[in-house]
Amino acid sequence: MLSDARQKYIKDVAFKNGEVIISEVAKDLDVSLETVRRDINTLVRRGFLEKVHGGAVPVLPNFIISKSTERKSAKERKKQKLGVFVGDIIKGYSTIFLSNGTAVETITNLGNNQNSVCVITNSLSVAETFGNGTEEDLKINVHLLGGQFNSEKRYTFGPAVISEIGKYNADAVVITADAIDEYGAMCNSADEGMIISEMVNSSAKVILMADSSSFGEKAVFRHCPMDKIDRIVTDDLRTIPQSIIKVAKKKKIKIDII
Numbered sequence: 001m002l003s004d005a006r007q008k009y010i011k012d013v014a015f016k017n018g019e020v021i022i023s024e025v026a027k028d029l030d031v032s033l034e035t036v037r038r039d040i041n042t043l044v045r046r047g048f049l050e051k052v053h054g055g056a057v058p059v060l061p062n063f064i065i066s067k068s069t070e071r072k073s074a075k076e077r078k079k080q081k082l083g084v085f086v087g088d089i090i091k092g093y094s095t096i097f098l099s100n101g102t103a104v105e106t107i108t109n110l111g112n113n114q115n116s117v118c119v120i121t122n123s124l125s126v127a128e129t130f131g132n133g134t135e136e137d138l139k140i141n142v143h144l145l146g147g148q149f150n151s152e153k154r155y156t157f158g159p160a161v162i163s164e165i166g167k168y169n170a171d172a173v174v175i176t177a178d179a180i181d182e183y184g185a186m187c188n189s190a191d192e193g194m195i196i197s198e199m200v201n202s203s204a205k206v207i208l209m210a211d212s213s214s215f216g217e218k219a220v221f222r223h224c225p226m227d228k229i230d231r232i233v234t235d236d237l238r239t240i241p242q243s244i245i246k247v248a249k250k251k252k253i254k255i256d257i258i
Contacts, residue, residue: 011048013025014056042105079103081258090107091117096118096174097172098174124154175196175199181243185223206231208233209234215234216240226251232253235257
């Protein structure tokens with residue numbers, strides 16, 4: 001059973017019974033305790049569950065979901081769809097950079113590749129997502145880049161990370177962006193941006209995975225010029241400014257709407 005299906009089962013049990021027990025889910029689904037813990041951690045990050053000793057409970061009392069939570073859930077579902085799609089794109093590659101970002105954490109299906117996959121990342125959350133050795137992810141080897149640590153956003157950065165990235169020759173990199181215009185992708189952190197820039201320079205293919213709300217916005221640091229992007233995966237073509245679409249067509253950048 002894939003992670004999406006497991007997490008749906010866990011969430012359904014929690015909202016039906018008022019709690020979910022790790023050992024019981026592991027037995028029901030015939031998976032390891034660590035697999036269930038990872039799925040629960042994912043659901044906690046998405047705001048559905050709260051961890052308790054031995055399991056988790058629904059975040060909202062009496063299972064009443066507010067409109068803001070519904071909007072958040074819809075956005076998370078969009079991210080999940082993007083993650084599944086991107087996973088299908090890159091699972092044929094053997095060496096992949098994954099940048100920091102909640103969207104990147106939703107990538108799935110890499111473990112279905114017949115060959116082993118090397119995932120290189122500076123994100124602790126991404127490393128945890130792929131590095132727990134679950135049943136479908138046994139062929140995924142995770143390399144966490146070492147350097148200074150940002151405890152709030154849970155990623156490493158600095159000269160040591162940049163130097164280490166330059167030693168790799170990756171088949172592809174998956175990046176995210178806080179803002180995108182006709183000149184490329186941007187983020188709000190120079191530390192994070194320099195890491196992504198180096199990953200881009202050390203990769204044969206660049207896949208930009210971005211929420212449609214990022215298009216037409218501006219941010220402080222440009223980490224990837226449009227010339228280096230090979231593929232854009234997003235959720236709504238209608239919100240992308242025509243100036244960006246025009247440049248993408250001119251530069252033969254494939255745009256996937258999921």
